[in-house]
Structure formats: structure tokens, C-alpha cells
Amino acid sequence: MNGDEAIAEGAIAAGCTFFAAYPITPQSELAERMARRLPQVGGVFIQMEDELGAMAAVVGAAWGGAKAMTATSGPGFSLMVENIGLAVMTETPCVVANVQRGAPSTGLPTLVGQGDMMQARWGSHGHYEIIALSPWSPQEAFDLTVKAFALSERFRTPVLLMTDEVVGHMYERVEIPEEVPVAPRKKPKVAPEEFLPFEPDEDLVPPMACAGEGYRIHVTGLTHDEHGYPVMDAEAHDRLVRRLCEKILRFRDEFTWWEEVMTEDAEVLVISYGISARVALGGVELARKKGIKAGLLRLITIWPFPDEVLRKLSEQVRGTVVVEINLGQIYREVERATGGRVPMRGVFHAGGRIHTPEEVLAGIEEVLKCRS
Amino acid sequence: MPVVKAKPKPKPEVVPGVRHPSEKYLRTDRLPHIWCSGCGLGIALSSFLYALEELEIDPDSVAVVSGIGCAGRFAGYVRLDSYHTTHGRAIPFATGLKLAKPDLKVVVFSGDGDLFAIGGNHFIHAARRNIDITVLCVNNFNYGMTGGQVGPTTPVGGRTTTTPYGNFEHPFNLVYLAASAGATYVARWTTLHARRLKESIKEALQHPGFNFIEIISPCPTNFGRRNRLGDALDEMRYYAEKAVIRHGADPAEAEVIVGKEFIVGKFVDIRKPTYLELYHKKVEELFGP
Numbered sequence: 001m002n003g004d005e006a007i008a009e010g011a012i013a014a015g016c017t018f019f020a021a022y023p024i025t026p027q028s029e030l031a032e033r034m035a036r037r038l039p040q041v042g043g044v045f046i047q048m049e050d051e052l053g054a055m056a057a058v059v060g061a062a063w064g065g066a067k068a069m070t071a072t073s074g075p076g077f078s079l080m081v082e083n084i085g086l087a088v089m090t091e092t093p094c095v096v097a098n099v100q101r102g103a104p105s106t107g108l109p110t111l112v113g114q115g116d117m118m119q120a121r122w123g124s125h126g127h128y129e130i131i132a133l134s135p136w137s138p139q140e141a142f143d144l145t146v147k148a149f150a151l152s153e154r155f156r157t158p159v160l161l162m163t164d165e166v167v168g169h170m171y172e173r174v175e176i177p178e179e180v181p182v183a184p185r186k187k188p189k190v191a192p193e194e195f196l197p198f199e200p201d202e203d204l205v206p207p208m209a210c211a212g213e214g215y216r217i218h219v220t221g222l223t224h225d226e227h228g229y230p231v232m233d234a235e236a237h238d239r240l241v242r243r244l245c246e247k248i249l250r251f252r253d254e255f256t257w258w259e260e261v262m263t264e265d266a267e268v269l270v271i272s273y274g275i276s277a278r279v280a281l282g283g284v285e286l287a288r289k290k291g292i293k294a295g296l297l298r299l300i301t302i303w304p305f306p307d308e309v310l311r312k313l314s315e316q317v318r319g320t321v322v323v324e325i326n327l328g329q330i331y332r333e334v335e336r337a338t339g340g341r342v343p344m345r346g347v348f349h350a351g352g353r354i355h356t357p358e359e360v361l362a363g364i365e366e367v368l369k370c371r372s
Numbered sequence: 373m374p375v376v377k378a379k380p381k382p383k384p385e386v387v388p389g390v391r392h393p394s395e396k397y398l399r400t401d402r403l404p405h406i407w408c409s410g411c412g413l414g415i416a417l418s419s420f421l422y423a424l425e426e427l428e429i430d431p432d433s434v435a436v437v438s439g440i441g442c443a444g445r446f447a448g449y450v451r452l453d454s455y456h457t458t459h460g461r462a463i464p465f466a467t468g469l470k471l472a473k474p475d476l477k478v479v480v481f482s483g484d485g486d487l488f489a490i491g492g493n494h495f496i497h498a499a500r501r502n503i504d505i506t507v508l509c510v511n512n513f514n515y516g517m518t519g520g521q522v523g524p525t526t527p528v529g530g531r532t533t534t535t536p537y538g539n540f541e542h543p544f545n546l547v548y549l550a551a552s553a554g555a556t557y558v559a560r561w562t563t564l565h566a567r568r569l570k571e572s573i574k575e576a577l578q579h580p581g582f583n584f585i586e587i588i589s590p591c592p593t594n595f596g597r598r599n600r601l602g603d604a605l606d607e608m609r610y611y612a613e614k615a616v617i618r619h620g621a622d623p624a625e626a627e628v629i630v631g632k633e634f635i636v637g638k639f640v641d642i643r644k645p646t647y648l649e650l651y652h653k654k655v656e657e658l659f660g661p
Contacts, residue, residue: 039655052464053461053467056465057468060455060465063469063472064473065473068468068472082458212453216451218455219454221458222456
């Protein structure tokens with residue numbers, strides 16, 4: 001199956017019972033698969049009137065007790081970020097897949113892009129932390145979708161699957177395990193009259209009482225206190241926003257995933273993610289054939305950015321090369337995380353096609369010419 | 373310069389031993405509410421609470437979803453599962469909530485700007501799909517929370533902060549819009565008709581399908597003041613003079629025009645299969661019961 005379909009199957013395996021979306025290329029195969037599959041497993045698929053409504057419905061369904069998901073591409077993602085912010089503020093577990101295409105605006109609807117990486121990070125207004133994962137194959141699309149649902153429940157937060165048109169439309173063999181553990185929702189342990197719906201446990205995540213469970217809680221996108229009641233107060237706001245960030249940052253080691261290929265002796269570290277990482281690997285192999293000690297760092301968890309991983313690996317190399325289908329979004333993060341200690345080169349393309357391994361090789365050779 | 377101190381908020385008078393009659397459904401710890409004196413939202417809220425009480429609805433079986441604005445604060449005052457969402461998105465949020473938890477009675481309570489300007493698209497599509505929810509719209513003809521700007525229901529000639537020379541846009545006739553989009557229960561009342569409003573809410577809560585009630589309300593602080601409508605009581609007098617109860621009237625004729633009589637009552641009360649009924653029927657056809 002292709003990557004889009006693998007995400008749909010991953011969602012079904014993870015226990016997703018609600019999917020709301022609006023048609024957009026290149027996400028169609030994902031939504032179409034969900035429309036076929038969800039009625040078979042007792043879930044609900046609904047095609048909403050737009051992506052604003054789709055994301056709002058997902059947040060509503062999550063409060064109705066469902067594991068809920070939506071999928072889109074750039075233009076739709078722009079409409080969803082408003083209610084992704086609502087999900088962050090109300091601590092609503094949900095999963096959003098973005099099958100990226102060439103952008104800005106309508107851009108290249110049928111062709112690949114990776115230009116929404118920073119939008120994923122900061123797209124909704126305000127300061128917040130978000131979890132974003134990026135698969136490089138249909139199999140990994142399946143696996144990461146399952147993990148995305150688990151993380152969304154663990155941290156009570158939206159989790160983004162930042163894939164792209166090529167992974168979405170790429171057909172490969174996908175093995176679906178017989179049993180996939182369904183992540184539990186953290187439930188209140190006390191009676192309704194004692195329950196404070198936004199009082200966190202030690203892990204900074206409060207238990208979640210969904211609608212109709214007898215807790216009768218108030219949930220608001222306004223700044224709120226432990227009761228869930230609005231508080232228009234700078235200190236309460238600072239406390240809430242810091243906790244929402246901290247609950248993810250403090251435990252980031254649980255889900256900071258990456259893959260290293262030939263990095264042990266690497267002098268040049270090629271950094272990439274998603275479909276670009278597959279091409280980057282080709283570039284690294286070409287370099288090795290020429291006797292250049294190159295290695296690949298493939299980022300799987302994109303947000304929060306794996307600063308530590310970058311910092312450690314950059315200490316042993318003479319240069320880094322970032323390969324991505326935008327003009328340097330993750331490049332800047334790498335620059336920040338490595339503190340500019342080693343020379344850097346970006347192998348960029350604005351979108352519409354993937355790179356060639358030769359372009360990656362050229363980047364590797366170029367960075368080696370820089371004086372460190 | 374003398375320091376001008378803000379007036380301290382008056383503390384609510386607490387009479388020992390006296391309980392609020394609606395405390396079963398009301399977050400009394402959130403009172404006093406933020407609404408202006410003379411605003412119709414309090415009447416709308418109490419009509420809703422009385423309706424719940426008279427129907428003996430289990431508070432655990434009903435959820436309220438609001439958008440943003442004065443009416444958006446409604447969700448914060450009910451002792452129910454209540455959701456204060458984003459601007460315009462109460463209906464799609466409620467759609468997700470209802471589809472994920474079909475046993476729940478889901479009530480959307482919001483304002484004219486929230487439901488019909490920024491949220492207009494969601495309204496017509498939820499009505500078209502016949503999502504089984506009840507939408508209560510308090511129509512005060514302007515954006516009260518942000519200071520009184522023109523809205524999609526502001527009558528022609530209405531003065532607001534963004535129509536300082538008078539509004540020249542054509543307003544929506546909400547009951548006509550709801551009926552055209554497929555709502556299966558459509559009514560309009562003013563806050564003067566509190567008992568009829570309560571009865572209407574009771575009907576809507578028991579009526580399967582997409583139910584819509586427009587509640588025309590005074591906004592003495594903004595719309596009323598700028599249009600010299602007097603205080604809230606004067607607005608109520610206006611409703612008493614101009615509102616004509618006519619059940620079963622053609623919604624197309626129910627326009628609200630300043631200075632003219634306008635129709636209130638029940639416009640639509642029909643039964644057709646809801647979204648979930650059709651969905652479950654389809655699933656049953658395919659996979660058996």
C-alpha cells in the first residue's frame with residue numbers, strides 16, 4: 001500500500017474511531033481509505049465543509065471519548081492551525097497528518113514539498129510545544145501513526161505527522177502486526193466532586209474526564225485555572241503556558257527518535273528527514289564510494305527539535321549538510337542546535353521534486369572545502 | 373495628578389442557607405456573571421435551565437458547546453460538560469462530540485456573529501446533514517464583546533462602531549436561513565417571551581434532528597445605546613409592541629426591520645432522519661446489525 005493508506009491503517013490499528021477531513025491533494029487516498037475502513041470497525045468518518053470544521057470536529061470527538069484524527073495538506077493545514085491551538089490549550093489528544101506539497105499558497109498540489117515544517121512548529125498563535133514526527137516510508141508511516149496516537153494520549157496534546165507527497169504516494173510493502181497496543185486515556189482517579197480537571201499529576205499531565213462521564217467539567221480555550229475556569233491574570237497565564245510546554249519538554253527523551261547510518265567515523269554529517277532522507281542516504285553512499293567519510297542522521301522526531309542529538313554528533317564532524325525540500329527551515333534549527341561550530345551547507349529545493357543523490361554529494365564535497 | 377482607583381467590584385450578596393434554585397445545572401461558584409445589566413443572555417440562560425429542569429434531564433447526559441463572544445460565555449456558567457471553543461467553531465466541535473458520543477444531548481449556545489458570520493458555513497452544513505443537535509442563537513444584532521461592531525444581523529440603518537453612518541448591508545433573516553438549509557425545528561422568540569422560549573427549548577431538546585431557536589435579545593450597552601433604543605425595559609416594550617406571534621408562518625416573511633412588526637413563533641417542526649440514523653442504517657445494510 002502507499003504511505004497515505006499506511007497512515008489510515010495505522011490509525012485504525014491504533015484504535016482511531018473518528019476521522020473528519022476535507023478533500024485535498026495529495027491526502028485523498030488517506031481520507032478515502034478512512035471512509036472505507038471506519039464504518040467496518042464501528043467508527044465514524046465525516047467529510048466536513050472545510051478544514052476549520054474538520055479540526056474542530058476532531059477536538060470535539062476527542063472530548064466525546066474517541067481517538068480522533070484528521071489529515072490534510074498545506075492549504076488545509078493553514079486552516080487547521082487555529083483549532084490545533086485549541087487542542088493545545090485544552091489538552092486534547094488528537095492526531096493530524098500533513099501530506100506536504102509544494103507551497104506557498106496553492107503551489108504545486110500534486111508535487112512534493114517539505115515547506116510546512118516551521119508552520120508545524122509555530123503555525124498556531126502563541127507560544128507552545130508540539131510533537132511532530134516524519135516518516136520516510138509507508139511502513140514507517142504506519143508505525144509512526146500508531147506512535148502518534150500513543151503520544152497524543154500520553155501527553156494530552158495534538159501530534160503531527162509531517163509526511164509528504166512522495167511518501168504518501170509511494171507503494172511499498174507494509175507489515176501490519178497482528179496486535180497493536182491501544183494507548184489508554186488517562187482517566188480521573190477521584191470522584192467528580194473532588195476532581196480538578198486541569199490539575200496536573202506529577203508528570204504535568206492532568207487526567208481527562210470526557211463528556212457524559214459524570215464529571216461535568218468546563219473546558220475553555222481561555223487561560224484557565226485548575227478548575228478549568230477562565231482566569232484573566234498574567235501569573236495564571238504564565239503558569240499554564242509554561243506547564244503546557246514543560247509537560248512535553250521534560251519528557252522529550254521518551255520520544256526523540258532518530259536513525260544514524262555510517263556516523264561512527266563520519267567527517268561529514270548529512271541531516272535530513274522524510275523522503276529527503278532517502279535521497280540523502282544515496283548521496284552518503286556515493287560519497288563513501290569516493291572515499292569521503294560521510295554519514296546520515298535521519299530525524300524521525302522533528303519537534304521538539306532533538307538539540308542534544310545534533311550537538312553530540314556535530315562535535316565529531318568537520319561539516320554538516322542539511323537536505324530538505326524547502327529553502328532552509330530545519331537548516332536553521334541545526335545551526336541553532338550546533339551553535340554554528342562546524343561549517344554547514346544546505347541542499348535545498350523549493351518543492352516540486354525530490355533531490356538527486358548527486359546534488360547531495362555535491363553538498364558534501366562543498367562543505368569539506370570549507371575551512372573549519 | 374490624583375490616582376484614580378478602579379471601583380472595586382461589588383461582592384455578591386450571599387444569604388446564608390439560601391441555595392440557588394437552578395444550582396443543579398448552574399455553576400453558582402462562577403457567579404456573578406460577566407454580562408451587562410439589561411442584557412438578555414441571563415433570560416436565555418434561565419429559560420434553558422428551566423427547560424432542563426422541567427424535562428428532568430440528567431445533567432450527565434447533556435453537554436453545552438459555545439463559540440466566542442458574549443453568548444460564548446454561556447458554556448462557562450452551566451454545571452454540565454461544557455466547552456468554550458474557538459470563534460465560529462462551536463457547531464463543528466459539537467458535531468464531533470455528538471458523533472463520538474451519540475447518547476449525549478448536545479446544545480450549541482452562541483451569538484449571531486459567531487454562528488452566522490465566522491461560523492456561517494458550519495451552520496448551513498450541520499443543518500443540511502441534520503446533525504442531531506440544538507442550536508440556540510442569542511441575536512443582539514451586533515458584536516457586543518468587542519465593543520459593538522456591525523454583524524450579519526444588524527438591521528439596515530443600524531448604528532454600530534463600524535457603521536458610524538448607519539448600516540447599508542442586507543442582514544440575514546436567521547429563521548429563513550435555518551429553514552432553507554434544512555433545519556427540522558425552527559423557532560424565534562425574544563427574551564420578553566421567556567415562558568414560550570422555555571417551552572420551545574423543551575420541544576427542541578426532545579426533537580431529533582437539527583433544531584434552531586433564535587432568541588432576540590436587548591444589548592443596552594452597545595446596540596441599544598447607539599440606536600437610542602432606551603434601556604433594556606424600553607427594548608422589552610418594543611418587543612411587546614412589535615413582535616407578532618404567528619406559528620407556522622413562512623420564514624421568508626419573517627424579516628426583522630427596524631420600526632416594523634416582526635414574526636415570532638415556531639416556523640418549522642418536521643421529522644427527517646438524522647445524520648447518525650442514516651449512518652447507522654448504512655452500516656447495518658453493509659455489515660448487519
